[in-house]
Amino acid sequence: IGGGPAGLIAAREAARAGASVIVFEEHMEIGEPERCAGLLSLSGLKRLGFSVSGKYLQNIIRGAVIRTSNGRWRILDAGRPVAAVVSRSIFDKEAAKQAEHAGAEIVCGVRVKAVKRDGGEFRITASDSIRQSLWVIDAEGAGAALLRRFLGAGTEPRKWIPIIQLIVENHGLDKRFVYIYLKDYLPDFFAYLIPIDESLGKLGVASRSPDLKKLLMRFLGEEFPDVLCLNSSSHVIYTGSPLDSTILFPSRLVPVGDAAGHVKATTGGGVIMGGLIAARIASAIAASLNGGSPERPLAEARKLIKELRRMAYLRRLIGRMNSPLLEILIAIATSKIGNPYLSRKGDMDFQISSILGSRF
Ligand SMILES: Cc1cc2nc3c(=O)[nH]c(=O)nc-3n(C[C@H](O)[C@H](O)[C@H](O)COP(=O)(O)OP(=O)(O)OC[C@H]3O[C@@H](n4cnc5c(N)ncnc54)[C@H](O)[C@@H]3O)c2cc1C
Incomplete structure (x- = not known):
């Protein structure tokens, strides 16, 4: 079914x-x-028996840029293609x-x-x-x-979070990365921009708040005041x-x-x-x-x-952490030691066992 x-x-x-x-x-x-x-890992596509260059391919991603809640930019760069946007x-x-x-x-x-x-x-x-x-x-x-x-x-039931996703034009970001935004007013889930190309992207904001639309407008005003919204859809995401x-x-x-x-x-x-x-x-x-x-x-x-x-x-565990502690963990993960370790060992799908070394 x-x-x-x-x-x-x-x-x-x-x-x-x-x-x-x-x-x-x-x-x-x-x-x-x-x-x-x-956003699908290249390794996952292969494991599922799908080509990594099918007609569905829109973009190739090599890392993530994280904007922490205190406004800092942190970069996780695998230095090689790791994911596809389809x-x-x-x-x-x-x-x-x-x-x-x-x-x-x-x-x-x-x-x-x-x-x-x-x-x-x-x-x-x-x-x-x-x-x-x-x-x-x-x-x-x-x-x-x-x-x-x-x-x-x-x-x-409480772990399904309402989400609005927009297709936006004119994001102006480097298309080789995905962008994750941690905001104190969006405590349930991070906001994201996933580039399709240099101009088009998929932008998502999720929250349990009944004011999700207002929160989306606030986020757009803060981070993407110049984008044009081409399409919008609402759904839920599981956590x-x-x-x-x-x-x-x-x-x-x-x-x-x-x-x-x-x-x-x-x-x-x-x-x-x-x-x-x-x-x-x-x-x-x-x-x-x-x-x-x-x-x-x-x-x-x-x-x-x-x-x-x-x-x-x-x-x-992350949900219980306060912002300063999360900032420290992100700083470690994206540091000169953390970044090479994660790009060598990390796997988008097997996040825990790949890092602990007990790979599936
Ligand atoms: C905004 C958003 C962004 C996301 N981004 C990502 C991402 O980047 N990467 C990722 O891996 N996942 C992402 N996800 C999650 C991903 O979309 C889902 O995990 C995935 O679609 C689940 O696949 P599924 O086949 O279980 O369910 P679905 O894709 O929801 O398919 C279920 C199908 O069942 C049909 N159906 C339901 N009830 C009936 C019925 N009674 N009779 C007949 N048909 C029925 C529906 O019409 C639907 O087509 C995202 C989700 C959202 C909402």
């Missing part, structure tokens, strides 16, 4: 392993509406193409309204038909209404702990992606890690259907989920 990256990558993997797969997507077109910054609309269409090529059927414009157990199968009530299935992969994204109804539980989908595996309705909170709580990024876990879950399902053991892909999924759990813990 859901034709976002998690659902499509799961469909691709299950179909490749011989399962009969159908993907339901409620929107008429895969990848629309686009509500993502599309058009999520085109990226998702490529994921759909790969899933279809593997044999999955993708049905757009069809909403799944209910999922019920029916003997040993599931009864899927979609807006156009009723179908039976042996397994359900729930990749319905944030909100996950079906999952909540089915399980009576889900991700941590909590992931669900352990491997525990839910025996129920045969398995949540993946945002529906399961498979998001890096430190940055809100969910495409790569969500996709990697979804692929493992799909392989485990296919192994079960083929009469084999699902244990190996499940063990891999468990490790990935553990990594996300540790990032959620780190996020909670």
Whole structure:
């Protein structure tokens, strides 16, 4: 259920392993509406089986510039390409193409309204038909209404933060870096500018405050008084702990992606890690259907989920730090010692284990 990256990558993997797969997507077109910054690590793209120079590529990134809450600029420079900025609309269409090529059927414009157990199968009530299935992969994204109804539980509701993302013109920044802004009036999440090119960029501001629009205007006035706003979208971003989908595996309705909170709580990024876990879950399902053991892909999924759990813990820790302490940590990370260490050892997706040296 859901034709976002998690659902499509799961469909691709299950179909490749011989399962009969159908993907339901409620929107008429895969990848629309686009509500993502599309910052994906190059290593993550490769791990997911996507080219690092696909049609979805908009920009290549080598580091981050951090504007701390006391107004200082700090630079984290890997000195080499580390991430891609992609058009999520085109990226998702490529994921759909790969899933279809593997044999999955993708049905757009069809909403799944209910999922019920029916003997040993599931009864899927979609807006156009009723179908039976042996397994359900729930990749319905944030909100996950079906999952909540089915399980009576889900991700941590308080950890979803409303976000407004703008496409802006005339940002005037070096396009090889992403820009992170820490502001005392935006305590829930950092603001960002991710360049698409020398002029266009994706600018995001997130907050639990009911005055999010006012905060966005304040941020724009302070940091980007000269940009032109071309487009705006509102959504939510997850900063909590992931669900352990491997525990839910025996129920045969398995949540993946945002529906399961498979998001890096430190940055809100969910495409790569969500996709990697979804692929493992799909392989485990296919192994079960083929009469084999699902244990190996499940063990891999468990490790990935553990990594996300540790990032959620780190996020909670950072959330409790006061600004001066955070300033010191950022100064160390971007120092002459910290920067080379992070560029050698750091990994955007495996933030904790790569730095601790216990790489996945
Ligand atoms: C502003 C913003 C910026 C972001 N930036 C980044 C970033 O730079 N890098 C990154 O990695 N992540 C980023 N993310 C997070 C990323 O977008 C998500 O983690 C990712 O899209 C999750 O993929 P998914 O497939 O789980 O869910 P989604 O992409 O949300 O896809 C779920 C799909 O399910 C469909 N659906 C839902 N319910 C039903 C139903 N009942 N029947 C049929 N279809 C249904 C929806 O229409 C949707 O297409 C960002 C998020 C936001 C909001």
